[in-house]
Every structure is written in structure tokens, then in C-alpha cells.
Amino acid sequence: MTLRNKILVLVAALAVLAGVGTASVLHAAGRADRKNRTQADGPQVAEGSVTLTPGASRRIVFRNMAWGPHRDELTTVAAADPTGPRTASGVKCLRFYAAAGTGICLQAEHGAVQDTYRAVVLDARLKERAHYGLPGIPTRARVSPSGRWVAWTVFVGGDSYAGTNFSTRTAILDTTTGQLAPSLEDFTAFKDGKEHHAADTNFWGVTFAADDRRFYATMATGGSTYLVRGDLAARTVTTVHTNVECPSLSPDGTRIVYKKRVPGLPADAPWRLYALDLATMRESALAESRSVDDQAVWLDGHTVAYALPGDYGSDLYTVPADGTGKPRRLLAAGLAPAYLG
Numbered sequence: 001m002t003l004r005n006k007i008l009v010l011v012a013a014l015a016v017l018a019g020v021g022t023a024s025v026l027h028a029a030g031r032a033d034r035k036n037r038t039q040a041d042g043p044q045v046a047e048g049s050v051t052l053t054p055g056a057s058r059r060i061v062f063r064n065m066a067w068g069p070h071r072d073e074l075t076t077v078a079a080a081d082p083t084g085p086r087t088a089s090g091v092k093c094l095r096f097y098a099a100a101g102t103g104i105c106l107q108a109e110h111g112a113v114q115d116t117y118r119a120v121v122l123d124a125r126l127k128e129r130a131h132y133g134l135p136g137i138p139t140r141a142r143v144s145p146s147g148r149w150v151a152w153t154v155f156v157g158g159d160s161y162a163g164t165n166f167s168t169r170t171a172i173l174d175t176t177t178g179q180l181a182p183s184l185e186d187f188t189a190f191k192d193g194k195e196h197h198a199a200d201t202n203f204w205g206v207t208f209a210a211d212d213r214r215f216y217a218t219m220a221t222g223g224s225t226y227l228v229r230g231d232l233a234a235r236t237v238t239t240v241h242t243n244v245e246c247p248s249l250s251p252d253g254t255r256i257v258y259k260k261r262v263p264g265l266p267a268d269a270p271w272r273l274y275a276l277d278l279a280t281m282r283e284s285a286l287a288e289s290r291s292v293d294d295q296a297v298w299l300d301g302h303t304v305a306y307a308l309p310g311d312y313g314s315d316l317y318t319v320p321a322d323g324t325g326k327p328r329r330l331l332a333a334g335l336a337p338a339y340l341g
Contacts, residue, residue, distance in 0.1 A: 042068075042312060042332065043066045043083070043085075043086055043331070043332060043333055044085045045064055045070045045086040045087075045088050046070075046085065046086070046087060046088065047070065047088050047090065048087035048088065048089075049087070049089075050074060050075070050087055050089035050091075050126060051124050051126070052101050052102070052103050052122065052124045052126065052338075052340060053124045054101070054340050055340070055341050056341070057079070057080070057341055058079035058080070058339060058341040059077065059078055059079055059340050059341055060076065060079050060082060060331075060337050060338070060339055060340075061074055061075070061076045061096070061103075061337070062074070062075060062316070062334045062335060062336055062337040063075070063095075063096055063334065063335040063336045064333065064334065065310075065312040065313045065314050065334055066312055066333040070088035072092045072094070073089055073093075074089040074091045074092075074093055074096060074126065075087060075088045075089065079339060079341070082330050082331040083332075091105065091122070091126050092107060093106060094106050094107060094108055095138045095139065095140065095336050096141060096336040096338065097141045097142050097143050097150075097297075097336065097338050098338040098340065099145050099147050099340075100143070100145065100146055100147030101124035102143050102147035102148075102175060103121070103122035103126065104120070104121060104122070104141045104142070104143055104152060105120045105141075106118075106119050106120075106141050107119075107120055108138075116134075117133075117134035117136070117138055118131050118134055119134055119138075119141075119150075119171075119173075121150060121173070121175055130178065132173070134152070135154060135156045135169055136157065136169060138153075139153050139154060139155055139168070140204055140205050140206070140295050142207055142208060142295075143208070143338075144208035144209075145208065145209075145210045146210070146212055148174065148176055149172060149174060149175070149212065149215075149232070150172070150173045150175060151170065151172045151173070151208070151215070152171055153169070153170040153171075153205060154168070154169050155167070155168055155169075156169050167202050168202045168203060168220075169182075169183055169185075170184045170203040170205075170217065171184075172184070172215075172232070181235075184203040184206075184237065185203065186235070187236055187237050188234075188235060188236045189201065189228070189236070189238075189239075190236065190237070190238040191219075191239045196221070200220075200221055202220045202221070203217050203219050203220075203237070204217065204220075204245075205217055205246035205247055205295050206230075207248050207249040207256075209249060209253050210251075213231060213233055214230065214231060214232070215229075215232065216228065216249055217230060217237065218245045218247065218258075219237060219239065224243070225245050225261075226239040226240075226241065226244065227239070227241040227242075227244035227247055227256065227276070228240065240281075241276060244256070244258045244276070245259045245271070246258055246259050246294065248295055248296045248297060248298060249298075250298055250301060250321070251298055251300070251301050253278075254277065254279065255277055255321065256275070256276040256278060257276075257286070257304050258275075259273060259292055259293065259296075266291075269291035271291045272285055272286075272288070272292070273285070273286040273292050273296065273304075273306070274286065275321050284323045285323060286320070287320065287324065287327060288306075288317070288327045290327075292306050292307075292308065294307045294308075297337055298339075302322070303318050303319070303320055303321060304318065305330055305337055306318075306319075307336075310332060310333065311333075312332065312333035314333070314334065315329055315332045315334065316329070316335070316337055317329050317330055318330045
């Protein structure tokens with residue numbers, strides 16, 4: 001791995017650590033009383049029944065970040081009233097996504113010496129179907145529109161003999177057969193039309209197409225990032241565009257929203273949200289001017305949601321996917337949303 005790649009991945013790893021626990025502390029530096037906040041200081045959350053079954057009314061299921069006994073639990077609100085009372089499930093996740101009654105929950109297991117992590121496949125009632133140990137810190141999770149495929153990305157350390165090398169590991173699971181591809185690095189990669197082999201290659205941020213065969217992801221190598229199109233049957237990935245991270249495919253499969261490194265921005269806030277038309281390869285900036293270190297989620301065919309730092313660690317915002325309009329806060333104290341129904 002090049003020095004540039006090591007630095008980029010290390011910065012991203014630190015950002016993920018913030019997202020899974022320390023961001024709220026960093027954001028609240030100088031406000032010691034925030035540790036003593038209770039549920040009454042933020043969104044109202046109560047225990048209840050949470051399912052992943054699509055219903056007549058759209059709902060949002062997400063990781064609740066509000067202080068109190070239900071912090072980090074999967075929680076639901078009506079999509080029509082995202083600031084309304086929340087129903088908490090009792091299931092805790094660091095990263096989460098769901099579709100078609102299947103959920104993927106990336107969890108921490110707290111040990112006496114150190115934490116470990118696992119990926120848990122959930123059924124529509126949030127009951128465990130299967131679980132898999134993770135080799136590092138969870139950062140991304142996705143489920144295919146049909147619910148058949150799930151993917152997750154973690155940051156891992158120690159891939160080099162020096163012990164200071166951080167890299168990513170992305171796995172894809174077929175929930176119908178239980179067959180696990182533990183690393184996309186095992187797929188055959190094609191870069192600029194030629195088969196690509198490089199020790200510094202990393203993948204992250206899978207997003208699935210509706211046909212249960214194609215997917216998109218980020219590939220990093222040689223100090224650059226690429227959008228790759230994957231084929232689950234052929235076990236191949238092929239580069240299609242440069243400077244793309246954490247892609248999210250639109251419901252109709254025609255556009256990708258992603259975070260792009262923009263030259264001249266601060267090293268600790270380098271990204272802007274962009275949209276890419278897959279037919280023309282024309283990209284356009286979205287109206288969000290802040291640096292977004294997240295994999296956006298499509299609410300519908302016109303709008304995407306994403307996380308930004310907030311008083312509780314993370315708030316959710318939305319912005320039109322065509323570059324018009326302006327960002328608005330969807331809800332406070334939330335992370336990793338999935339829209340159901």
C-alpha cells in the first residue's frame with residue numbers, strides 16, 4: 001500500500017471510530033454536562049415493537065443516537081413524521097441497513113480486554129438468522145433490494161508486517177445459500193480494460209442493483225479511488241469512473257450518488273456529495289456544501305439522506321439528488337437509516 005493510501009485509509013478509520021462512539025465526545029468537547037444528559041433532553045424514545053416488514057405507511061429504521069437507555073438501538077419513526085416519538089427495538093447496531101424484510105446489523109461485543117465485532121443477519125422481526133465474526137471496525141452495510149444479498153465493510157489493521165497499515169475488508173453474503181465471499185479482493189479486477197493486480201487494492205461501500213447480480217463499490221489503488229461495477233455470478237469488478245467513494249445506486253438503477261474528494265478542501269473535510277449519470281458519465285454536485293463522510297441512502301427517486309456530526313454524535317439530513325434545492329435536517333440523533341414500505 002502506498003503512503004498516500006495508508007494516510008487516506010487511516011483518516012477514514014479514525015472517522016469511523018468517531019461514528020461508532022467517539023464523535024459525540026469530540027463534538028461535545030468543552031460541554032462536560034452533556035454526559036449527564038437524559039432522554040428528556042432529546043428525542044422521545046420508548047420501547048416497543050419494531051419490524052423490517054414493509055407496511056402500508058413508510059417508516060424509517062435507524063440507529064438511535066439520543067442519550068438514554070435506548071442509545072444505539074434500532075429505532076423506528078414514521079417517514080411522514082421523522083421528528084415524532086421513536087419506538088426502540090432493544091437491538092443495538094453500529095451500522096445497519098435493511099430491505100425486503102432482511103436486515104444487516106454490525107455489532108460490537110464488549111470484552112474485558114478489547115471489543116470484537118460481528119455481522120448479524122436479521123429477519124423481519126429482528127431475530128438473528130446468522131452471524132459472522134468481523135476482522136475489524138464496522139463502517140458500511142447494505143442489503144440488496146430483494147433482501148437476498150448483504151454486504152459489509154470493516155477497517156482492519158495489521159495487514160503489513162509493520163503493524164501500522166490500515167485497510168478495508170468488504171464481504172458479500174448470499175442469504176439464500178449462506179455462501180460468503182469474505183473479501184472482494186478475491187474477485188478478478190479489471191482497471192482501464194486490463195486485469196489488475198496490486199497489493200494496495202482495497203474495496204468498500206457496496207451498493208446493489210435490483211437484478212441480484214450487479215453491484216457497485218469503491219476500489220482504491222495507487223493513491224486513487226474508482227467506481228467499480230461488480231458481477232456476482234462472474235466474480236469480477238470493472239472500473240467505470242474515477243474519484244468515487246461510497247456509491248449509492250438510485251432505485252431505477254440509472255444514477256449513483258457518492259462522496260468525491262475535491263481538491264483544495266481541508267484534509268480533514270475533503271468530500272462533497274455528487275451524482276453520476278451512468279448513461280452519460282456526467283457528474284454534478286449536490287447542494288450540500290459540507291463534507292459528508294457517509295454512504296448516502298435514497299429516500300425515493302429524487303432525494304438522498306446522509307449523516308453529519310451533531311450534538312448526539314450524528315444527525316440525518318436530506319438533499320435533492322439533482323443539484324437543486326438545499327439541505328434540510330431530517331431528524332436529530334440518528335445514523336444508518338433504512339426506508340421501509
